Amino acid sequence: MEKDFGLVKLFELYKGLLTEKQRQIFSSFYLYDLSLSEIAEPEGNTRQSVYNAVKQVKNKLLEYESVLKLSQKYQKLGEIAEELKNESNPQGEKITEILDN
Amino acid sequence: MEKDFGLVKLFELYKGLLTEKQRQIFSSFYLYDLSLSEIAEPEGNTRQSVYNAVKQVKNKLLEYESVLKLSQKYQKLGEIAEELKNESNPQGEKITEILDN
DSSP: OOOOTTHHHHHHHHGGGSOHHHHHHHIIIIISOOOHHHHHGGGTOOHHHHHHHHHHHHHHHHHHHHHHOHHHHHHHHHHHHHHHHHTTOTHHHHHHHHHHO | OOOOTTHHHHHHHHGGGSOHHHHHHHIIIIISOOOHHHHHGGGTOOHHHHHHHHHHHHHHHHHHHHHHOHHHHHHHHHHHHHHHHHTTOTHHHHHHHHHHO
16 A cells, blocks of 8 residues: 555644544554554454555545645645745734644 | 524534535524424424434534634634735735635
8 A cells, every 4th residue: 555645734634533543543554654564463453454444544534625625725825824924924923823723 | 492603604614524414404404594393394303303413413513613623713814814905915815715715
C-alpha cells in the first residue's frame, strides 16, 4: 500500500471526527510509519484487516475534505495571511492564530 | 420542543456530514418550521420518534462544532474581513469569498 503523506494534513484537520481506533490505526501507519504487518501482528490481526481499516480511514478523510473543503480553504486563507504580514498588516497574524487553534 | 434557530447556522456549515434523512428532518423542523406532529403524521411515524430524530441531529451538529469549531472560526474571520474592507484592503473581499464557498 502506497503511503500518501498528503493525508496527514487532512488527518490534522479532521481527526476529531474519527473514532479512537481510527486515529490509532492512522497514526501507526502514517505518523509512526509502521508497515501493515507491524501493525497487525501485536494485536493478532491480519495484514488484510489492517489494510482495510487504513483504507477506510483514508476514505473518510477524503470524504470530509470533499464536503467541508477545509484544507483548501485554510490554504487560501493562509496565503492571504502571509500577504497581509508582508504588508505589515496585523490582521495577518490574527488569521494565522485562528487557523492554528 | 424549543426551537433553537442558532442551530441553523451549524446546519449550513455541517449539513454535508449528515445523512439525507437527517437533513430532511432538520429542514422540516427548523427551516420549514413544522411541528413534530406535522412531520410525523404523513410518514406514519410517532411524534416521539421524530422528537428523538431531531434531537439526534441537533446533538450531531453540536458535536461537529465542538470538534471543528467552524462557526466560531468563521465568525472571527468574518470580522477580520469586515475590518479589512473598512481599510479598503482587497483581501477582505477575498476572505468573504473563501468563507462563503
